[in-house]
């Protein structure tokens with residue numbers, strides 16, 4: 001059945017066409033995002049949700065979204081999505097990090113001009129027939145200092161436009177390198193220096209715990225008198241009441257505000273103040289940007305739903321459409337290794353080490369590690385997947401390390417998983433053969449070659465005569481067919497293991513019969529997320 005996507009905000013219809021062309025069923029309801037109850041009522045029917053900023057993907061929406069696999073944000077900021085809730089539920093959240101950057105940068109520059117020359121007020125006055133020429137004295141941008149706070153995609157475009165306008169551009173961004181600053185022709189400074197020197201300040205940071213409310217009374221007090229502030233990033237970066245006070249006091253000469261603490265902004269302390277220019281979150285609203293982000297989000301979501309490719313996900317490593325087919329069998333192997341260790345381990349896990357040997361070490365090991373963790377925790381958490389597993393492991397205090405090395409043995413590639421619990425260290429290794437099927441190649445340091453099936457039985461025993469006969473007889477009597485039987489031992493008469501791939505689940509009573517045999521230490525059923533035997 002084709003996956004179904006709900007578009008709940010006003011995306012360009014380009015997105016709808018792309019979904020259809022890619023074989024995804026799409027339901028285009030551009031106003032639905034504003035109707036929280038309706039969204040909660042219907043979200044359970046969809047595999048994907050495509051949004052802009054009006055739809056709030058809260059924990060309640062995530063909880064009601066029983067089939068949801070992916071949320072696609074046609075835009076940059078994902079602060080309208082509860083990412084932790086989505087991640088815990090295994091829902092991928094994607095954005096389109098570049099599609100609207102130029103447009104938003106241009107809006108910031110437009111607001112800067114609008115504030116410098118009081119354009120909206122001058123327009124309103126002129127159209128009212130007042131001709132107040134002396135009221136609207138402006139300032140030039142040329143030669144002024146522009147302070148860019150947050151010099152990522154958008155901030156650096158604004159910075160380069162500022163340079164083009166012959167402004168002196170200074171920037172504060174903890175991740176801005178000296179080389180990049182030089183390349184942009186700007187000066188990298190500390191925040192307080194930026195506050196003290198700028199005639200115009202433009203904000204381009206994401207909303208984080210650090211940036212929330214950063215433009216407050218204290219910050220405003222450090223700024224040059226007569227500064228003009230532009231915010232095209234996120235409303236919560238500015239404490240609106242504090243900015244309003246500074247504007248009333250005349251220490252801030254004007255502000256251009258596209259984004260608000262609460263949106264839609266029906267009221268704000270900034271409304272009605274002289275030389276405050278407001279727009280209703282229009283930063284990304286150009287035909288070009290909306291085409292870009294709609295096209296990109298639809299392609300990304302369709303790629304994921306139809307081919308398993310992941311790009312621009314906030315909560316999951318990327319998997320390109322090209323690598324998806326090569327990676328998929330190793331993802332399955334990683335899941336099975338994790339699932340084996342998870343099912344045979346009964347104590348709390350302290351740490352996990354995953355060794356990637358040979359060709360697999362050059363693959364997307366982040367994705368493989370996520371898959372291993374998902375397999376590991378699946379026996380305790382049914383709904384876990386590659387998205388939620390790393391978070392769950394972190395929450396449980398499990399230390400995860402990855403190691404990589406060149407081919408060291410007979411296999412072109414193998415993955416070895418080591419689990420350390422309070423009682424023991426356990427290892428299991430596996431590979432993928434040319435038939436694309438995963439196999440276990442080592443358990444507890446004992447070599448074997450075991451095909452992995454949906455239902456398996458694992459025994460540990462003394463290496464003694466009669467084990468094969470015992471298992472064969474008990475299972476045969478009960479009508480449980482053994483598809484594959486693998487044995488291994490560390491030395492003659494030493495520790496041995498058996499791994500049986502069976503065609504149907506094995507009843508506990510049958511395993512009790514096996515456990516009654518004195519040479520058997522442990523006999524347990526295992527289940528893997530593999531196709532049923534044909």
Ligand SMILES: NC(=O)C1=CN([C@@H]2O[C@H](COP(=O)(O)OP(=O)(O)OC[C@H]3O[C@@H](n4cnc5c(N)ncnc54)[C@H](O)[C@@H]3O)[C@@H](O)[C@H]2O)C=CC1
Nearest residue numbers: 076077150151152153154173175204205206232233283284
């Ligand atoms: N008004 C609108 O319609 C739109 C608003 N946006 C918003 O614009 C903002 C910037 O977007 P992009 O440039 O694409 O993001 P980006 O991730 O490319 O850049 C953000 C930069 O902020 C820096 N940063 C983080 N914390 C900082 C701090 N405490 N102080 C200074 N710098 C800090 C980062 O190092 C990064 O370089 C986001 O909040 C985004 O949601 C984006 C598109 C449209």
Ligand SMILES: O=C(O)CCC(=O)C(=O)O
Nearest residue numbers: 052053075076077284285
């Ligand atoms: O979709 C929009 O209009 C808002 C865009 C935005 O804020 C973003 O991309 O972060």
